[in-house]
Amino acid sequence: MKKIRILLADDHTLIRGGLRLTIEQHSDLVVVGEAEDGRRAVALAASLKPDVAVLDIGMPNLNGIEAAKQITQADSAPAVVVLSMHRDETYILRALKAGVRGYLLKDSAESDLVRAIRSVAEGKSFFSPAVSKVLLEDYMRKLQRTGAEDSYDLLTPREREILQMVAEGKSNKEVAAVLNLSVYTVETHRSNIMEKLKLKSLPELILYAVRKGIIA
Amino acid sequence: MTLTPEAAPKLPRENRPGLPRLRAVLALGYGGLLALLIGSGMYALQTLRSLHISEEQSRNRSLERRRVLTTVVLSASVYANNVERILLSETPLEDITSGAEVLKRGQEALSAVKAYPTDGSPQEQSLVEHLQGYLLEEQDIVRSANTRTPKEFRDRAQQILSEQIIPRRQQFVTIAQQIELLNDNETIAAEQAAFSEFGRLQDRLTRLLVITLASGLLLAIGSALYILRLERQERLRYAELARNREELQELSARLLDAQETERRSLSRELHDEVGQALGLLLMDVGRLSNQIPGNAAGQEVVQRIKAVAERVVQTVRNMALLLRPSMLDDLGLVSALEWYAREVSRRGDVEVEVKAENVSETLPDSLTVCVYRVVQEAVNNAQRHALAKNVTVELRETSTAVQVQIKDEGRGFDARRTRGMGLLGMEERVKRLGGTIAIESQPGAGTSIHAELPLPPTKAGHVA
Numbered sequence: 001m002k003k004i005r006i007l008l009a010d011d012h013t014l015i016r017g018g019l020r021l022t023i024e025q026h027s028d029l030v031v032v033g034e035a036e037d038g039r040r041a042v043a044l045a046a047s048l049k050p051d052v053a054v055l056d057i058g059m060p061n062l063n064g065i066e067a068a069k070q071i072t073q074a075d076s077a078p079a080v081v082v083l084s085m086h087r088d089e090t091y092i093l094r095a096l097k098a099g100v101r102g103y104l105l106k107d108s109a110e111s112d113l114v115r116a117i118r119s120v121a122e123g124k125s126f127f128s129p130a131v132s133k134v135l136l137e138d139y140m141r142k143l144q145r146t147g148a149e150d151s152y153d154l155l156t157p158r159e160r161e162i163l164q165m166v167a168e169g170k171s172n173k174e175v176a177a178v179l180n181l182s183v184y185t186v187e188t189h190r191s192n193i194m195e196k197l198k199l200k201s202l203p204e205l206i207l208y209a210v211r212k213g214i215i216a
Numbered sequence: 217m218t219l220t221p222e223a224a225p226k227l228p229r230e231n232r233p234g235l236p237r238l239r240a241v242l243a244l245g246y247g248g249l250l251a252l253l254i255g256s257g258m259y260a261l262q263t264l265r266s267l268h269i270s271e272e273q274s275r276n277r278s279l280e281r282r283r284v285l286t287t288v289v290l291s292a293s294v295y296a297n298n299v300e301r302i303l304l305s306e307t308p309l310e311d312i313t314s315g316a317e318v319l320k321r322g323q324e325a326l327s328a329v330k331a332y333p334t335d336g337s338p339q340e341q342s343l344v345e346h347l348q349g350y351l352l353e354e355q356d357i358v359r360s361a362n363t364r365t366p367k368e369f370r371d372r373a374q375q376i377l378s379e380q381i382i383p384r385r386q387q388f389v390t391i392a393q394q395i396e397l398l399n400d401n402e403t404i405a406a407e408q409a410a411f412s413e414f415g416r417l418q419d420r421l422t423r424l425l426v427i428t429l430a431s432g433l434l435l436a437i438g439s440a441l442y443i444l445r446l447e448r449q450e451r452l453r454y455a456e457l458a459r460n461r462e463e464l465q466e467l468s469a470r471l472l473d474a475q476e477t478e479r480r481s482l483s484r485e486l487h488d489e490v491g492q493a494l495g496l497l498l499m500d501v502g503r504l505s506n507q508i509p510g511n512a513a514g515q516e517v518v519q520r521i522k523a524v525a526e527r528v529v530q531t532v533r534n535m536a537l538l539l540r541p542s543m544l545d546d547l548g549l550v551s552a553l554e555w556y557a558r559e560v561s562r563r564g565d566v567e568v569e570v571k572a573e574n575v576s577e578t579l580p581d582s583l584t585v586c587v588y589r590v591v592q593e594a595v596n597n598a599q600r601h602a603l604a605k606n607v608t609v610e611l612r613e614t615s616t617a618v619q620v621q622i623k624d625e626g627r628g629f630d631a632r633r634t635r636g637m638g639l640l641g642m643e644e645r646v647k648r649l650g651g652t653i654a655i656e657s658q659p660g661a662g663t664s665i666h667a668e669l670p671l672p673p674t675k676a677g678h679v680a
Contacts, residue, residue: 012492018499025506058487063546085491085533088558090543090551106495107526110502138558145567145606 003030004121007048007078009041009067010056019054019113026114038062045071050078052117057084057091065091065098072099079120083109087134089207092127096203101169102126123169127210135211152212154196160214162189166202167209235449238442245435249428256424263417267410274406277333281399284332288347289392291328295321295351296385299358303373303381322355337402343395350388354381469648472641476540476585483540486532494529501525541588548577549584553591553609566599572611579618583669586645587611587620590653593638594622594665602626602663617651618669625662642667 006023008031010016016034023029033048035041039061045053053071057064068080081102082095092103101120104112105128112128119126143150155163158179165175172190176183199205209215298318329347336344357380501522508514536542537559543552550572557568591609598604604626612619639655642665646653651669 012488012496014496015492015499018496022499022503057546058542065546086543086555088543088555090547090555090558094547094551107498107529109495110499134562138562141561141567 003028004052004117005030005032005048005050006117007031007033007035007041007044007050007053009035009038009044009053009059009064010083011036011059012056015056019109022110022113023117029114029117038064038067041067042070045078046074049076051121052081053078054081054083054113054117057082057086057095065094065100068095068100069098079123081113081116081120081126087131089135089138089211092131092135092210093203093207096206097201103131104128105130125167125169125206125210125215127215132210132213135207136213139211151197155193159189159193159196162186163193163205163209164214166190166193167206167215235442235445238438238445242435242438242442245431245438249431249435252424252428252431256421256428260417260421263413267413267417270406271410274403274410278399278403280333281336282396284328285392285396285399288325288328288332289389291321291325292351292385292388292392295325295354296381299354299381300377302358303377318358319355322351322358326351326355337398340395340398343391343398346391347388347395350384350391354384357381465644465647468644472645472648479539483536483542486536486539487542490532491529491536494525494532498522498525498529544581544584544588549579549587550575550577550611552584552588553611556588556592556595557609560595560599564599566595566604566607568595568607568609570609570611573613575611575613575618579613580672582649583618583671586649586651586669587618587667589645590642590665590667591620591622593642594663597636597638598622598624598626598663602628604662613671615671617671620667620669622665623662628657628659628661628663630657630659 006029008016008019008023010019013036016036020031020034023031032050033044035044036059038055038059041053041055041059042062044050053068055064055067055071059067062070064082064084068082071077072080077099079102080098080100081104082100083104083106084091084095085106086092087105095103101123102116102125104116104126108128108130112126116126142148152160161179162175165178166172170178172183172186175181176186179186194200194205197205197208199208206215295318298321302318326348329344329351332344334341334344357376501518505515505518505522508518541552541556543555547555550570553570553572557570560566560568595607595609598607602624604624607622607624610619610621610623642655643653646667646669649669651667653665653667655663655665657663
């Protein structure tokens with residue numbers, strides 16, 4: 001079986017060691033490189049071509065988000081998981097916009113890291129459960145304050161289905177294949193969803209899905 | 217930071233005792249000038265009045281003399297006419313009643329002469345006595361003529377008249393004229409005296425005027441000098457004050473800077489060292505938990521350790537964020553403010569909303585920190601003091617400045633009187649970057665804080 005090749009980037013040697021230990025307890029995972037800052041991580045991602053890059057957000061010389069942005073721009077780029085201390089949607093949205101697929105809180109790194117790595121390696125998204133909880137709370141409070149209704153109720157069952165698949169990282173073509181629809185129809189559904197939920201981009205859509213607990 | 221005061225140019229010491237002395241001299245001078253003016257004015261008035269009085273006296277005296285003299289001459293001529301008539305008449309004197317009449321006229325003339333003022337010069341007095349003498353002599357002559365027989369009388373009458381009466385009468389008139397002349401001369405002399413007295417007064421007044429003018433000029437120069445010195449002192453004092461204020465501002469700016477730097481390093485320390493160590497601890501606890509799957513008691517202990525560690529992680533993280541929101545570094549101003557707004561909303565009873573219009577993510581660090589701290593302070597106040605339910609933060613970037621407005625509908629306060637440390641700190645931060653801040657609030661009417669911070673020139677040009 002092909003092992004998942006992993007690049008670890010964290011400015012703290014101890015943490016890197018701990019993460020490595022956790023990862024290498026699993027035989028299908030292998031750490032191929034370690035970087036101590038963002039710039040090195042970008043360089044190693046280009047030269048080692050790992051399957052997954054695990055980046056700490058708070059790193060000197062190019063932080064994790066900026067590094068992720070550069071790493072994901074390359075051809076056959078690795079899937080990126082960021083390690084963060086922040087549960088706030090600003091960070092999550094920023095990470096999503098940088099092309100990050102997995103958002104892992106450091107508190108739960110030990111228990112969730114392996115799951116996150118496997119998820120993003122399969123092309124799925126992964127968010128720490130605590131993140132979804134906080135996002136949902138913020139969302140509900142905002143709804144309450146502004147008196148707005150939860151726009152999720154406006155979606156048709158088909159639209160909800162498509163929302164989930166898109167948020168999970170599937171392309172329009174893949175969605176069309178699964179649902180046996182034309183790509184054009186999926187595109188129409190997708191723009192309807194965006195309009196109903198007042199979303200502007202794919203990262204916002206993913207954030208919304210995480211917030212609603214549609215994906216995790 | 218050097219706290220040793222620079223060798224500041226002090227106020228010229230010698231000026232300090234000089235000023236009061238000059239002031240005393242000036243006061244004395246002004247008092248003297250005033251006394252001089254009053255004195256000379258009073259002197260002039262008095263002199264003029266006495267001149268006027270003596271002139272009037274002299275005129276009255278002259279008029280009185282003239283009047284009396286006229287009476288004398290008139291009564292003497294009436295008397296003379298009577299005498300002449302008697303002497304030239306045919307009837308003897310005792311037969312006619314007019315004898316008594318003549319004598320009465322003589323008495324009248326005599327009393328007229330006696331009425332002449334006796335306060336004149338000795339010369340005048342002797343002349344008047346002469347007049348009197350003539351009248352008395354004439355009386356004697358008339359009386360003696362009366363004692364003779366009518367024949368004798370008639371024979372002698374012509375002789376008496378031509379030899380004794382007429383020359384005397386001529387002399388009488390001459391003396392009267394002399395008296396009048398004397399009188400006139402005296403009047404003229406008095407007038408001349410008054411005139412020369414007036415001339416003297418004029419001289420004295422002219423001298424006084426010159427003295428007054430000169431001393432006035434001196435005083436004016438002295439006053440100008442005094443004012444100049446005062447001005448110079450005032451300028452120096454003002455400069456010193458301005459320098460003190462600048463120094464104070466510089467100091468508080470440095471304090472703010474130092475505080476910010478200190479907070480940042482503390483925050484980094486907490487985040488990097490304590491936070492990472494705790495993270496590692498948590499990871500190890502997780503690993504330990506995996507290694508003792510069957511041990512229920514062990515698992516319980518592990519879970520407890522994990523809970524405590526997580527709580528500590530949270531506390532340390534909050535502390536670090538409070539000290540220095542790493543969002544500012546990671547995400548830029550707007551996102552950091554949005555994060556802060558959510559954080560506050562999540563914790564408390566207040567909902568904070570951030571509205572931002574085209575604010576770039578690459579604002580200078582000093583500016584973002586300033587805006588962030590101002591918002592933090594304002595939201596804090598709204599929450600703690602104003603008990604506001606909603607706070608709106610609006611952020612706008614123009615070509616030259618960043619504007620931020622924080623509004624709440626809380627209790628408000630009297631913005632003209634209340635100036636807590638928080639508000640002062642805000643003002644200090646904003647002023648330091650050359651910005652302006654306006655705090656509007658009224659009890660019961662909410663609070664609105666508006667700050668405008670200029671962008672550095674290069675940045676402004678770049679954005680425009």
